[in-house]
Amino acid sequence: MKYEEYQVQTNPLKPYSRGVSIIGVGATPFMHVMDDPETDGLCEGDLVNNAAVEAMKDAGLDNARQVDFFVHGQAGPSWQMAAETPAMHVANWIGMKGRGNCHHSEACCTGYVALEQAVSLVASGAYDIVLSVTCDMSYSPAIYNKPQFMRASLGESHFHQVLCGIYPRDYTYELHAAGGTHAELWLDQYRRENGLSAEQLDDVLCAMSKTSRRAAVLNPLSLTKQTYEEQAAEFGFDDVDKFLHSKFNPRVATYLRASNMELQADGAAAVVVCASDIAKQYNDHPIEVLGMGHSCLEIGNARLEKYATEAAYRQVRDLTGLTGKDMDLFMTNDFIQPSQFLSAEACEYLPRGEAWQYMLDGRTAYDADRPINTNGGRCNYGHAHGTSGMADIFETVKQMRGEAGKTQVKHPVKHAMLRGYGGGQNLMCIILEAK
8 A cells, every 4th residue: 555655845954064072971760750769859950960960070071160051951841840941940950050051842852952952052153062951850740839859740631731732732632633543643554555464563563562671671771670571470471472462561552552652751861062173172982963854743744753754864864975774773762662663764774664574573672783772762761751862862872982781782883863753843863973
């Protein structure tokens, strides 16, 4: 079955006025703050401080005064932090008193836009060193008019209200769009075009869940600590595949199962960027940002994720001359897990029409030939909404330096691509190069 092809029209990217490199990264574990006595009472200031200080130390900075400008990102400050000027609420925690700053919010694409904002500021020549930090306490939002350490669990009804504030309501209403079904439009198109049965696709989705969980439980910053073998045993299964295909991993839409959906989390992550010509003054492992494609479509556009991904990819491909085939690692927002192979194929990281087989064969695992989401992705590592993209940047930089620990890929990572997606609006494709 063939679908009518559609291309989003975008303008070509222009080269940066000067090169920009990542010199430092930091991240907290993804967690449920309120559920652990060790973390209960933490607030955004605590998490931002931990991530930002780690990033500045990693960059080789002697102190925060070397930072020229501070960028703050959060998916939803009004509902998570009960604050309208969130950057100012955390600036003093990280030594940014008196520094210029700005705040931005692009739903689940915030972490990727956070890098774009910082890079643009340095590329312009206005600043030499910029700190960009994201923090989301999606699982444990603040209570309005109360001190920040007082939190409340996020209920489903509250989260649905949040979604209705993310999506434009003039033409669409998320709850009437049957969220899971709307998210499956690209997946359903892919299944039909490649002649897959529903049963085959179910096998692919469960295989992808296994690959992602295997990586997540090995990552010390991951929300998920339990293997699928352990989880299956709790329900009386000695076979993980039978467990994942059972009623204990129920369908939540036509194809998607519970294991294919995001795990909400709290967390923070940060990056320090500087002009490439001074990067080696601070450390010997800079990662250069070669380009960032960016396209936006609101949720009234069917298969918006597909079309905007293709548009952002074309932009960065045409700018850099590099394709997905040239990449050694692919990281992608997979709060709906099939986005792993759909976006990887759209960005030419996996061969057209073969991504499903790569998933089924385990070839996208951290220790395989075409690794994707080596931290386990949103459905296993956890999803702190706007911070997850920055956590992907953290993971990518660690992989490119050879510092990813137990889930270090088995080949050198010279080039990496990150595909960001958020809230039915922003989509980004970023290419990084190890120097």
